[in-house]
Amino acid sequence: MYAKCGQLKTARKVFDEMPERNVVSWTGMIYGYAQSGETGEALSLFKQALYENLDVNDFTFSSVLNVCGNTTVLELGKQIHGLCVKTSFDSSSFVGSSLISLYSKCGVIEPAYQVFEEVRVRNLGMWNAMLIACAQHSHMNKVFDLFKEMERFGLKPNFISFLCVLYACSHAGLVEKGKYYFELMNKYGVDPAAHHFASLVDLLGRAGKLQEAISVIEKMPIAPTESVWGALLTGCRIHGNTELAAYAADRVFELGIVSPGMNVLLSNAYAAAGRWEDAAKARKMLRDQGVKKETGLSWVEEGNRVHTFVAGDRCHVRTREIYQKLEELGEEMEKAGYVPDTSFVLREVDGDEKNQTIRYHSERLAIAFGMITFPPDRPIRIMKNLRVCGDCHTAIKFMSKCSGRVIIVRDNNRFHRFEDGKCSCGDYW
Numbered sequence: 001m002y003a004k005c006g007q008l009k010t011a012r013k014v015f016d017e018m019p020e021r022n023v024v025s026w027t028g029m030i031y032g033y034a035q036s037g038e039t040g041e042a043l044s045l046f047k048q049a050l051y052e053n054l055d056v057n058d059f060t061f062s063s064v065l066n067v068c069g070n071t072t073v074l075e076l077g078k079q080i081h082g083l084c085v086k087t088s089f090d091s092s093s094f095v096g097s098s099l100i101s102l103y104s105k106c107g108v109i110e111p112a113y114q115v116f117e118e119v120r121v122r123n124l125g126m127w128n129a130m131l132i133a134c135a136q137h138s139h140m141n142k143v144f145d146l147f148k149e150m151e152r153f154g155l156k157p158n159f160i161s162f163l164c165v166l167y168a169c170s171h172a173g174l175v176e177k178g179k180y181y182f183e184l185m186n187k188y189g190v191d192p193a194a195h196h197f198a199s200l201v202d203l204l205g206r207a208g209k210l211q212e213a214i215s216v217i218e219k220m221p222i223a224p225t226e227s228v229w230g231a232l233l234t235g236c237r238i239h240g241n242t243e244l245a246a247y248a249a250d251r252v253f254e255l256g257i258v259s260p261g262m263n264v265l266l267s268n269a270y271a272a273a274g275r276w277e278d279a280a281k282a283r284k285m286l287r288d289q290g291v292k293k294e295t296g297l298s299w300v301e302e303g304n305r306v307h308t309f310v311a312g313d314r315c316h317v318r319t320r321e322i323y324q325k326l327e328e329l330g331e332e333m334e335k336a337g338y339v340p341d342t343s344f345v346l347r348e349v350d351g352d353e354k355n356q357t358i359r360y361h362s363e364r365l366a367i368a369f370g371m372i373t374f375p376p377d378r379p380i381r382i383m384k385n386l387r388v389c390g391d392c393h394t395a396i397k398f399m400s401k402c403s404g405r406v407i408i409v410r411d412n413n414r415f416h417r418f419e420d421g422k423c424s425c426g427d428y429w
């Protein structure tokens, strides 16, 4: 109870003072730490539980695996997976779900499929974990196949399952299919929430059906949220409808508190429509909120070490080699046709990366580090806490082509697998 209410100190006090503890109390404490993002504490308590030869159960494993997934520590996750196999808990669908999301979040989808195949009795959570993994990795056809299979097994898809198929439709530009799934929610008695509407509007908007998107919004039984208008804004931006974009921006403004990322969208929408004063107002709102901008970070795992980079970073011990690698690669990339688009620096880049030279955005430093460190046949896996900017996305495509390497980038939005000059997201992210 204390852990769930976020009072971890009190929870720990109770835990420490218990004369006798069993697997339930240990797991409760570990789960509490895991839920609050106290990664270190969760893991060290888990180690202690193992050390004291305590019987852990599938729920304990599931909790620590979630910790590994959220912090994307793949090596440790694999070790814990090994322990699950030893103790036969790998057949539990709770453990299975956690393993699937661990592997998926760490950028490797194959072992996730394998886990899914190996667990014979699957609960809804596990199906959903697999659906999310496929969606994150752009295996859109697999999303549809799984959904069908789920129905065949007589499982009732829930709101998460539907979010996944709608997302897949939107990503693949399948308008009719998207509408079909949206209608299907009715049949399963799932009330569409704001996110489902946002997904449908996103699908229609990207396909250029802006009027239809508007009429969906007008008929919504619940009040449209920022995410719904944001989806419309995206469609307007793609199809150059500045007037409708400004209209959507006005509606967002009426909602009052706006998230920092949205303010940038609004400001751009107004600027595109020539409403400079409103654009300035949106920018000012962002400043007034005193939002602490998140620092852009990219990190890469090497054995048991994690190397973290910020834009323009010169702190790493191998800085000279990293910049030299970027220099060399830059020349090859330009020969291959890469032209840096610095307008992204003004338009889309969040946080303080804006002020840094685009060539040294954190993900590029991390990739260069990977190139000088890992053997050529090993994919380079990078994690980033912000969205990858448009120019870096283009640049990384060229990096993969010129170096012949597979580069996997997980940003705060999705996965990108770059290979031979192409990205798995199909430039749709």
Ligand SMILES: [Zn+2]
Residues within 6 Å of the ligand: 358, 361, 388, 389, 390, 391, 392, 393
């Ligand atoms: Zn960038």
Ligand SMILES: [Zn+2]
Residues within 6 Å of the ligand: 393, 415, 416, 417, 423, 424, 425, 426, 427, 428, 429
């Ligand atoms: Zn991509």
